[in-house]
Amino acid sequence: MEGGGGSNNQGPAQGAAANVNVAPAAAAAGDWRVQLPPGARDRIVNKILDTLQRHLPICEKEGLDELRRIAERFEEKIYNIAGNQVLSNL
Template sequence: MDANWQPVQGSNPGAAVAVGDWRAQVHPETRSRIAGRILEALKKLIPVSEPFGLYELQKIAVRFEHKIYAAAINQSDYLRKISLKLLSMETKAQQAPGNAQLNPNQNNPQLRMT
């Protein structure tokens, strides 16, 4: 391959990007909303009370979204991976000891009706 090779500039330079790279079609607002959803899921898993803790969770959410965005092979793959991870996080949040719904008669056999 020639070291001086450069892509040919046609009459529509954005056309190659739009066809070849799905990332060019994802709006920054969409990515921001997705990072916000990740943040909400993280807050359910890791409750924080101080502004610094919330800032750290925001950074984690943005990095996580970016990692999936960079690794996805297309927009469908990106959305599928995000959805699966959010579902997994919500399931973990519901199973966390502090969020468990305890039936009053569940652990006390003396209170059970027979």
């Protein structure tokens, strides 16, 4: 994760590793996660972080690190929900 601040939380999987947890049946069925370009999830986290910073202006490093962790957890939840919906529709 770019600038993860040493977070010990499980952040979103990145790059090729993002596709490791995709079931073979889902990959064969054209699962969108297989086609996700490397770094896409990082860009999404950064957009979420930008939005959080606009609404919660925080300057100190600890606060920014916490906002990044929040953005990472939010992206991970959305990614998993979307993935589960795709798998349930197969």
